Amino acid sequence: MLTLLLIVLFTGAALAWCAQYWRPHDGPRAVALMTLITALLLMLPLAANTANGAFIAALDETWLVLEQTPWIPRFGIQWLVAIDGMSLLLILLTLVLGLIAVAASWREIEQRQGFFYFNLLGCLAGVVGVFSALDLFLFFFFWEVMLIPVYFLIAIWGHEARHYAALKFFIFTQASSLLMLISILGLAYLHQQENGFYSFSYFELLGSGSRSPHHFWLMLGFFIAFMVKLPAFPFHTWLPDAHTQAPTAGSIILAGVLLKTGAYGLIRFLIPLFPDSQVSFAPWGMAIGVAGILYGAILAFAQYDLKRLIAYTSISHMGFILLGVYAWNALALQGAVMQMLTHGFSAAALFMIAGAIQHRIHTRDMRAMGGLWPQVPRMAAISLFFVMASLGIPGLGNFIAEFLVLTGSFQVSRTATVLAAGGLVGAAIYSLIMIQKVFHGQASTSHTLADFDRRELSSMTVMMLALLALGLYPQPVINLLQPVLDELLLLNTPLPMRIVGVTP
Amino acid sequence: MLSLLWLIPTLPMLSSLLLMLGAGRFTRHTSALLGVGSVGLSALIAFAIALSFDTTTVYQHTLWQWFSVGALTPNIAFYLDGLSLVMMLVVTGVGFLIHLYASGYMYNDPDYSRFFASMNLFLAAMLILVLADNLVLLYLGWEGVGLCSYLLIGFWYKDPANGQAARKAFVMTRVGDTAMAIGLFLLFRELGTLNIAELMTAASTRWPEGSPTATLAALLLLGGAVGKSAQLPLQSWLPDAMAGPTPVSALIHAATMVTAGVYLIARHHALFLLSPLAMDSVALVGLITLLIAGFSALVQTDIKRILAYSTMSQIGYMFLALGVGAWSAAIFHLVIHALFKALLFLSAGSIILALQHKQEISEMGGLSRHMPFIFGCFLIGSACLAALPFTSGYFSKEPILIQAWLQSPMLWFGGLLGALITALYSFRLIFVVFFGPLHTEPSGLKLPAVVALRMPLALSILALLSLLGGFLDLPLATVLPTTSGHPPLLIEAINTLVPLFGVLACYSLYHRNPALRQRLIQLPGSQALRRFWLNGWGADHLYDLLFRRPFLWMARINQADIADSLSRGITQLSRYSHLLLVEVQSGQIRWYASIMAIGVAFFIGLGVLT
C-alpha cells in the first residue's frame, strides 16, 4: 500500500511529463492534480482507520503499515517502508501541501509545464519516501531523490538570481548528505563487525550508534545533514536564497515539507540511533535551537524582500523544533511534531500569499508595497490570519506547538526556554512590520489589483481550517502521536528529570 | 440559566465571524444589528445569570478538552464565581453601552462592519479571559484581546502613525505576555497543573510564605499584568494607543482590557499572598505609576491623552489596592472606573465628533453652553474621577486610601498626592474645554435620527450608573480575602477634603485667577518640567535608546546575514584560486613545452645527482 503510493506518485510524475506532448497547456497540471488526489484517496482509509483506533498491527501497535522485501541482499539492503502516526501525519501534510502547490502554480507556470510537474511530483514522491523509509540506505536514496527535482524547480522556474540560489541549495544539501552517507555506512560496518553481516535496517541498528568508538563523529554526520535541512543556525544560509528565488510552488514545498524532513530525521533516526547523544549533546542542540530562534527573528525584521522575510521566520520557527527535540520529553516532542505540521501550513500559506503578491505587482520589495488593504481586502485579511498564526496567537495551531515545546523545554533548561521565549517578542515585531509594510499605510500603486480568486481562496481556506482545527482541537493529532513518541522516549536512557507534578 | 454561560463569549464570537465572512457585504443596519445585538444578548444573559447565581458557590462548565499531553490537560472550560461574575457583568454591560454608542459614532466610517467584527472579537476574547478556568485558556483570551487591541488601534491604517502606535502597543504588551508565559511554565513545572483553582490550592499548601519560587512566579505574572495594564515599566504604549477610534479607547483602553492585569492579580491572590516581596512590588508599581501618570496628565494637551494618562493613573490605584491587600476595593474601583471612564471617553468622543476630529484642548473652550448634555456627562465623569464626596469614585477610592494608610503611611501619602493631582487634571480639563472663550464652533452630526439618538442614550445610562455606582455591593466576599481595620477619623477627613481642595485650586488657577497660572508657568524650570511630563517622563526616549535603537542597529548591520559569510568565503576562495591557476593555462604551446622540458630536465637532474 505504501509501495503503491510511491508508485502512484512516481508514475504520475512520468505521466505529467508525457502529458506535455499531448496537451501542452493543461495536460501536465491536470495529471498532477489527479495523481495527488489519487494518492490522498489511497491514504484516506488508513487515516480513517487510525482515527477509529483500529490499528493495523504489523509489528506492534505503533507501526500502522510495514512492507519489507530484500533489495540488495548482499549488503543487507531492503525495501523497508513503514509508517506510524508521525509519518502518517507528515505524509498527509505532504500530499495536502502538494495539492496546494499545484493550485499555486496553476497559472504561474507557463513554460515547460510537463517538466515542472514532473519535478514537483518527483520531489513529493521523494519526501513521502523519506517519511516512510526505514532502511537507512533506502532513506538516503529518497533523501537524494527529493533534492534533485527541487534544484531544477529553482534553477529553471525561479526568479532573477535562480542559478546562484539553486547551486547553493544543491551544494549545501548535497555536501551534508554525503556526510550522512558516511555515517550510514559507518553504522552498517559497525553492524557487520558485531554480527557478521551488513544491515541498514532501522530496527536492527536502533541504539547501535552509541556503541561505536566513533559515535560522536557518526552522530555528527547525521546531525549536520539534518541541521542543514532543518535549517538551523549557522547552516541556514541556503534557505533565504532558495526560498526567495524559487517559484511559489517551490517555496511551498520547501517550507512546508522539505524542511520537515530534517526535523523528522532528528526525531526518527538521529536520537534513536544515538541515544546517548541526546544526553551529551542536548545543551548544544538546545543552544543551536535558541540561537536560530533569535537570529532568525532579528534577520527577518531586517529584510526588505517579502519572501526573504518569510524565509527567516521559518528559520526562527525551526529553532523551536530543535529545542523541542533536544528537550526530549513528551510535551516538547509533541510540540515539535505539532510545530512541523502547523509551520507547514502557516509558512506555505505565507509563501503562497507572497507569490500571489509578486504575481500581481511584479516585485517582492516591501518598500514598493504598502496600502494594499483596500484593493485586496480578502488577501489582506487572510494574510493577517496567517501572520497571527505564525506569531503564535492562541487558538491557532502554532500556539499549541510553541507552548508545548516551551513548557516541555522548561522542564529541562530554564535558561534556554527563557531565551527562546524572547523569540515570541521577536515574532511580534517582524510579523507586524510585514503587515504594516505590505497592507497598511497609503496606497503605493494606483492600478487596481485582483483579489484572491476562487482557486486561491479554496487553498487558503483549507490551510486556515487546518490551523484552526490544530489550534482548537489538537487532541486527535496528539493521540495519534502519543504511542509513537512514547515508544521513542522509551528507547532512551531517560534524563535525570524531575517528574512533573511531584515535588519533594 | 447557568448552562447558558458558554453563550456569553460565543455570541460575540459568532457575530464577529459572520461580519468577517460577510467581508463588508452587509448593510450598515445589519452590521450594527449583528455587532450590537450580539453583545446586547450576551449582556442580557449575563444579567440573567447574575440574578440566579448564588455567589457563595462556583459554577464550572467544560465545553471540550482542549488538549492533553502528560499532565498538561487544559480544557475549554469556564469558571464562574463572584469575581468572574463581576468582571463578566462589567465587560458585557459597559461593552454593550459602548457598542451602542459606537454604532452611532462610527456610522459614517466606510469600514463599519470591520469595526464591529474586531470589537465583537475583542469582547469574546475578553470574556474568555475573565471566565477561563485554566491559565492556558486565560492566556488565549489575554493574547486575543491584545490582538484586537492591535487591530483597533490601527483601525485607520492609512496613517502610518496609527500603525506605529498599534505595533508599539502589541509589542510592549507582548513583552509582558512573554513574562507571563514563562510564569505559566514555571507554575506548571512546580505544581503540575495550570487549572487556576487547583493551582491556588496547590500553591498555598505546598509553598511556605515567602518561598522564592512563589515570589518568582508572582513576579512573572505581575510582568504580564503590568504589560496589559500599562503600568511601570511597560506603560508608554497606552497614550499612543489613543490613535484608535474613541469607542475603542473607551472599551479597550479604559474600561476592560487594561484592567485585565488587575483581574489577573486578584484571581491569583493566593499566590501573591505567599510573597510579601511580590505584594510590595505590586503596591510600588501602582504607586509610582499613579503619580507619574498623574503628573503627565496635568500637562497633556490632547483630550484623549489626558484621559489615557488618567486611566493609567487610576489603574495605578487599583494596583496599589492589590498591593496593600485591599482586594475587593481594587475590583470595586475597577468597576466604578470602567463606568465613569467609559462615560468620560464617550463624552470626549462626542466633543471630538462635533469639532470635526479636533482633539487639542487648546482648540476647545466654552462648550458648556453649546453642548450642555455632554457638559453634564463630563462633569459627572470628572467628579467621579476626582473622587468628590458622594460620587461613586469617592466610595471606590476611599477604601484604597484607608487600606494604604493601615499598611504604610508612605503609600497613603502617595495615594493622597495622586488624588490631589487627579482632581487638578480632571477639572483643568473641565475648565479649559467647557469654559472660557469658544475656539471652535461645534457642528451638528450628519446622522439619521435613530442612529444619532443611540449616543446620548448610552451616555445617559453610563452617567446614571456612574452616579449611583457607589451603592453597588459586589459579591466578592467569598472569593477575595476581606480587610478590616479603621484609621483615625482625621485620615478619612483628609481623604475627603483633598480632592475638594484640588478642585478649588483648579478653579482659581484656570477660571478665577489666570494671572496666577501665568506666574507659575514663568517659574524657572517649569517649561522643562512640562516637556518632561508631556513626554511621559521620557520613557519613550529611554526605551528608544535602550531597546529600539540597538535592535534596529543589530538588524541593520546584519541585514546580509553574517552567517552567510562562511559560504560566501568559500565561494570567494575558490574564485581567487581559480584566477591564480588560470594563468598557467595560457594556451601557448611553447609555454607548455618549455615547462615540460624544464620539468623533465629537473627530474633527470634529480636522478643524476642522487
Place this chain on the structure above:
Amino acid sequence: MNSMIMEHALILSGMLFCIGLIGVLVRRNLLFLLLSLEIMLNAAALAFIVAGSAWQQADGQIMFILILSLAGAELALGLALVIQMQRRCKTLDLDQLNQLRG
C-alpha cells in the same frame, strides 16, 4: 673505442634533441613546429640505435622502427590538422592559436 663512438653519437643525439626542442619553443609556425618535433623524435631514435649497438641488443632497432612508424602516423595526423587549421583560422601562427587559454 666503442664507448668513444657511443659517446659521440649520444652527444649528437642530445644536440639534435636540443635543436628540435629549441625549434619547438621558438618557431611560431605550426609547420616548423612539426618539423622540429620530427627532429626530436629522430634524436631519440638515434639514441636507441646507439644504445642497441652498444649492448648488442636488437631492442634498440625495434624501438627505432616503432618510433619511425609513430612519427609517420603523427605527421600524417599533424599535417591533416595543419590543413584544417589553415582552413579554419587562416593562420598557422601559434601565438594566435591560443583558444585553449583558461
